[in-house]
Amino acid sequence: DAKTTQPPSMDCAEGRAANLPCNHSTISGNEYVYWYRQIHSQGPQYIIHGLKNNETNEMASLIITEDRKSSTLILPHATLRDTAVYYCIVRVAVRITGGGNKLTFGTGTQLKVEL
Amino acid sequence: EPEVTQTPSHQVTQMGQEVILRCVPISNHLYFYWYRQILGQKVEFLVSFYNNEISEKSEIFDDQFSVERPDGSNFTLKIRSTKLEDSAMYFCASSRLAGVGYNEQFFGPGTRLTVL
Numbered sequence: 001d002a003k004t005t006q007p008p009s010m011d012c013a014e015g016r017a018a019n020l021p022c023n024h025s026t027i028s029g030n031e032y033v034y035w036y037r038q039i040h041s042q043g044p045q046y047i048i049h050g051l052k053n054n055e056t057n058e059m060a061s062l063i064i065t066e067d068r069k070s071s072t073l074i075l076p077h078a079t080l081r082d083t084a085v086y087y088c089i090v091r092v093a094v095r096i097t098g099g100g101n102k103l104t105f106g107t108g109t110q111l112k113v114e115l
Numbered sequence: 116e117p118e119v120t121q122t123p124s125h126q127v128t129q130m131g132q133e134v135i136l137r138c139v140p141i142s143n144h145l146y147f148y149w150y151r152q153i154l155g156q157k158v159e160f161l162v163s164f165y166n167n168e169i170s171e172k173s174e175i176f177d178d179q180f181s182v183e184r185p186d187g188s189n190f191t192l193k194i195r196s197t198k199l200e201d202s203a204m205y206f207c208a209s210s211r212l213a214g215v216g217y218n219e220q221f222f223g224p225g226t227r228l229t230v231l
Contacts, residue, residue: 038158041204041225042224042225043119043206043208043222043223043224043225044158044206044208044220044222045222046219046220046221049219101146101148101163101170101171101210101218102148102160102163102171102173103150103158103160103220104160105157105158105159106157107157
């Protein structure tokens with residue numbers, strides 16, 4: 001799976017958009033970009049994923065550059081409850097057998113949302 | 116909304132004792148995982164399980180560890196002889212198979228294992 005690089009920490013004011021960047025310059029054509037977050041010692045939580053098109057769901061938007069070497073997770077109106085560590089993970093699509101579906105977590109970005 | 120549950124939330128044990136951590140994955144999910152997170156460190160993959168057998172395991176998952184799906188709902192992680200360094204938060208996760216494309220892993224709240 002491709003390596004990712006994220007800033008170690010970011011701050012955001014409540015109500016503003018939080019834009020979390022991720023570099024994945026070695027991504028290959030069959031690898032997806034996944035975002036998870038972990039709120040203080042809780043289990044990681046899936047946020048969104050994408051291959052090459054921009055994606056949006058009820059939690060966030062994912063913007064992937066045309067060359068797919070980087071992406072940005074956008075939380076449009078951050079709240080205090082969005083304070084968490086955000087992980088960008090790149091991996092291939094699911095395999096039915098033979099393993100390869102593990103998630104490899106890095107150190108992520110600690111997002112602190114403040115009043 | 117369906118969720119992964121884990122019991123107990125906190126387990127304290129003596130070094131050398133056996134522990135069993137229990138998980139109930141989401142009911143229509145077919146892939147099951149265990150991860151662990153030592154305090155202040157990254158979340159680490161331990162093992163994945165599909166169709167009643169291990170699909171993949173990490174170097175951490177040595178002979179002291181085993182997994183089982185004893186019935187249609189539970190998924191367990193057993194540590195035969197615990198060591199101090201096994202102290203960590205253990206997360207269970209599950210995912211459905213959506214065919215070609217993607218899967219989302221849903222994580223439980225974790226079991227904090229403390230080995231004394």
